[in-house]
Amino acid sequence: MARTILTVLLVVGMVLGCLGATYGQANDSLKPGDTAKTTANVNLRTTASMQGKVLMVAAKGTKVVIEGKVNNWYKVNLADGKAGYMYGQYLAKVEGAATPTAAVKQPAQASNPVKSQELSKVESTMILATTTSTQDTGLLDVLVPAFDKKYGVKTKVIAVGTGEAIEMGKQGNADVILVHARKSEDEFVASGYGINRKDVMYNYFFIVGPKNDPAGIADSKDAETAMKKIFDTNSKFVSRGDQSGTHKKELTIWDKYKLKPQGSKWYMESGQGMGDTLMMASEMGAYTLVDSGTWYAFADKVDLKIVLQGDSILFNPYGVIAVNPEKYSNIHKNAAAAFIDFITSEEGQKIIKDYKKNGQQLFVPDAKK
Template sequence: MIKFSKLQFNTHYSRRCFAALLTILCVLNTAFSHADTLRLATTTTLKNSGLLDYLLPKIEADLQINITHTVTATGQALRLGKLGEVDILLVHAPKAERKFVREGWGVGRYPVMKNDYLIVGPESDPVEIKGAKNLSSVFLKFTGGKGTFVSRGDQSGTHKKEVTLWNRHALFPVGASWYFEIGQSMQKTLLKADELNAYTLVDRGTWLATQKQTKLVELYSEDPSLVNVYSVILINSERHRVNIRESSAFLDWFLSEQGNKTIANFKINNQAPFEAISGYD
């Protein structure tokens, strides 16, 4: 048996008490920090367009909250929501979002703003999509192999939209010699398309923010199905511990007159690429 002197025992006991107290303080600090912070997962397109950096300081000031954010593809943002690693989502893949809510991971899907997608490509337009009658004829033209199409291929909202559009017209381009998936952000996809003198599908916000870095031009954007809707989804508090008060305040801000005006005031090259909308799906 190990024997301690009275002094040794007191020192040993004090150290154990101090370690326990330190652990408690760390836990409490984490808990209070989490309570004061809203954890947001959102998309690369909002970052690339500059809208995210424009909005977040204004939201934090208006609501007096701290927002930490993860910028990633919508598919990954939804996974973070399922894991309870964020409190709220701001994403743009309606079909995947509805499935997320239907399975009980999210509480409601609230469309808050929109813009549109467009197809850009080389000014020479070898596929001849400029002036096409409809989106179906645009996609069919690519199957002739006269041009190259670059896809994000990253399960982002833009990639999901692109796949939906191909499939809607009974086209499945993966594996075709003229179709390249690069698994990169929208900005990098645009730069790759420029390098290859190719076409791609892009959201208008990223296009306006990036177009001067490329020689690509806008070629087609005339179809109603090219609408791009961004929605807020609150993570289900019955599945994970989340900040309900801050999440609700964040959503209310987007649906408010102040939020709508702030979104409308954001401009790139004197154009307002986002339009505020309010709804529940």
């Protein structure tokens, strides 16, 4: 019965903090002021109930400070300033603990060899190469016009996979890129092609699939185990197959067990954007990996459900990077600098925070000053 209840909760988006655990009683030993740690990946919610909005997923081992208790829930504070409610079953007291660490460790910022350009000399046009998820969700339809109006710029948006967007930057065919593959971003900067990288926002990846979950992955403890079940059962899977940020993440997960699904009859590569790939998976009754923003924008258009979420490996940060004008003389460096300033400013971050589809916030602003 507990498994049935959990599956229903997953379908309607009310996912337990830990997918593989039994929904039991809270830990009654915690008192205000105690330091505790999460014993699994746990949802931080706005209220002390399963109906509370999920603010974030705290990775297993995250330390929190107990502020109070409401029934089986604890109000907690995290080291990064976030506060909310966690179900007590997934908290364990830490004896003699120091100040808790942050829930999600953010990667260090790439060095910034130049300061913002003189914004009074912003060029009248700019090319933004970006991942398809920012386009498919509709975020750019709100964000880019606000930037263009403020700075008098006409921005051309080219939405492709992250790998292709980075390649456009390397070839000098874009002024600025907005992508989500941190390792590739750092390599882009380290090789001299990009400058002034900034964190912008984040969301999470979900593994979604048919509502009957033929591979039985809803009970998996992590994404790697879930993908191995898909592999072992030869269940249909649609991959982006385009070196996008989503595709790179997928390959990382397969690699945990040294799995090579390419070439298998059940494994299909769409070569398309995230929205089209999600629609294809729905039509074929297949699993796929999707960012949460695109999922919430398309959830009412597909016959799929979330079968796994909450694993820390599914964290999905986005970064913005200016193409190095020292590489290419045609780069509109001032417009690129202005866009980075705007998207990481209080105004730009608020646009990201306020943007919703089907009542869901698609991206969490994450710029650091």
